């Protein structure tokens with residue numbers, strides 16, 4: 001009887017030992033795999049990056065001009081090239097203004113002087129949305145907020161644009 005008891009204890013000991021070692025080995029394999037699977041989701045993707053939009057500061061006029069560029073966007077495991085656009089001009093003080101062309105009503109694309117009836121304004125053709133040159137929405141038209149503005153910086157005489165932020169007058 002006491003021999004049986006000892007045999008059972010030995011078996012239990014082996015069970016515990018093998019379970020412990022097996023668990024340890026499984027954790028050693030699973031942790032790196034889990035990390036590899038989750039890591040891209042936790043990484044930030046180019047947050048705060050600026051892109052050269054191929055526009056020399058000397059070429060920026062008082063008339064808004066549309067600039068387009070592409071950025072690589074990383075979304076988890078998926079990488080893609082995304083097209084971006086802005087309306088860029090110098091205001092009366094000589095400051096560079098870079099406005100998002102995305103209408104704040106339902107997301108259509110605004111154009112500069114897109115309406116013959118409303119010159120010197122941004123116009124959204126979807127529902128006749130209008131914005132002053134500053135990007136502020138014209139009251140009484142569908143948009144309820146000014147166009148977003150891009151963060152900007154100048155390096156070696158070239159304009160770089162970053163993230164869109166709410167308009168200063170929003």
Ligand code: FES
Nearest residue numbers: 103105106124129
């Ligand atoms: S989406 Fe621009 S006015 Fe409606």
